[in-house]
Amino acid sequence: MGKKKVLVINNILFFIGGTLSTFVNNSAIFFFARFCLGLGIGIGSMIVPVLLAELAPPAQRGTIASLHQLFVTIGILVCGLVSYGFVTYWIMVGSTFNLGIFCLLFLK
Secondary structure, eight states, X not given: OOHHHHHHHHHHHHHHHHHHHHTOOSHHHHHHHHHHHHHHHHHHHXXXXXXXXXXXXXXXXHHXXXXXXXXXXXXXXXXXXXXXXXXXXXXXXXXOOOHHHHHHHHOO
C-alpha cells in the first residue's frame, strides 16, 4: 500500500475519531474515538515526514523536514498556552464552566 493511500486512511481515522468525540454519550465510544485519534496521530507522525522528504528536492529535504518539526512544536506550544489560558480564566472566575458554554461566551 502506498503512502498516499495510508494518508487517506489516516484522514478517515481522524474524521471518525473527531466525529465520535463530538457526539460521545458513553465511555466505550469515548475510548474508541480516542483510539482512532491516537492511531491517526501515530500514523501521521510516521508517514508525513517520509512523504515530505520524498517529495522535496534533494537540496531542500533537511529544511522541509526541520520546518515540519518546528511547526509541530509550535502547535504544541500554542495548545499549551491556550490550555493555560482556560485554567487561569476558570481559577479567576471561581466557577467551572462547561467548555461549550465557555466557547459560546467568546464567539459572540
